[in-house]
Amino acid sequence: MKKIIYALLLPLVVVSGLVFANREIKNEAAKKSTASPRSDAERKASLKKWESTPDAIRYEKWKVSPEGKKVYAGEAKIRKHINAFTDMTATVTALSLPAGSRLGFGVMVRINDEDYILSFGAQLSEKNSLNAINQSRQLHTLKVNDKIKIRSHSVSHAPKYLYPIISGDYIERDGKIIYKRAAGKGGC
Template sequence: MKKIIYALILSLVVVSGLVFANREIKNEIPKKEVVQNLSTAEKKVQRKKWEATPDGIMFKNWEASPEGKKVYASEAKIRKAIDDYDDMKGVVTSLSLPPGSRLGFGIMVKINHDDYILSFGLEKSGSNEFEQLKSLKVNDTIIIKSHGVSHAPKYLYPIISGDYVERNNKVIYKRAPQKGGC
């Protein structure tokens, strides 16, 4: 009888110890990664490391190529309008993006005799935020405002982030402000 009681008490102690240990593990606060702002010198070092990688070498070669120089020249033509969030008059040249693009919904436009990709981002299922943009036709004249222009070696044109589009003095698209941002 004593052996059975000792066995029960021992098993009760082992089980309660396991339960208590498991509870402490669950209560631990997970450590969050600390994002540090890098100094200018550290950024330069990181950039030099990246430029030595195959992707960095490919990008530098693209920048020096005629295609890369053309993209940068086109960006420079609209840089002031982008920085000042000014109106840019454009003409729709295509209702689809170049084959293989993964920019979401977008169109091709011509601004000051240069072609640009006007990208609006991914379409949310069940959303109709791009419905009025889909009514655009080739050769429609539109007014564009944007906060950003970018480029990628994959594309032969600069990529304008579509923030505001107007046709015939009527706003047909305005990007909603991001929640929780500045």
């Protein structure tokens, strides 16, 4: 009888030891992977290193090119609306993004005689909630020449695109909300 009890307890002790050891290894790995904030000198050094790369050189050339200046001017025109998160009246000019775009779902819009990419990102199609599905359907009902009101927290640019990129946070058509980005979880 004692032999049976020892035979049952021995595997239990071995498995418990392995589980405990595995937990310790994971805790150590998690502590090592947590990066401390970089110092100002480290940030400046990495920026200096990046500035000498071919991508950085192409970016700097783009910034001073006529295309880059046009994109920056377009951003400047809507900057006060972005900062204040106020309404911008826009007209839908195209239902697809420029060829080769990797911004997810979006449309082209015109605000104050300037063209913009209005991007909703890839996350719109990835959500499973009924609200996201309904919003996606409503966005797909947009037509060329529709008048919409946009509110956004950010506008960006990339040398690949000839237009500033507005992140669609809130879209309204005919006084009805057709899209409202869900607030990020655990963010600020």
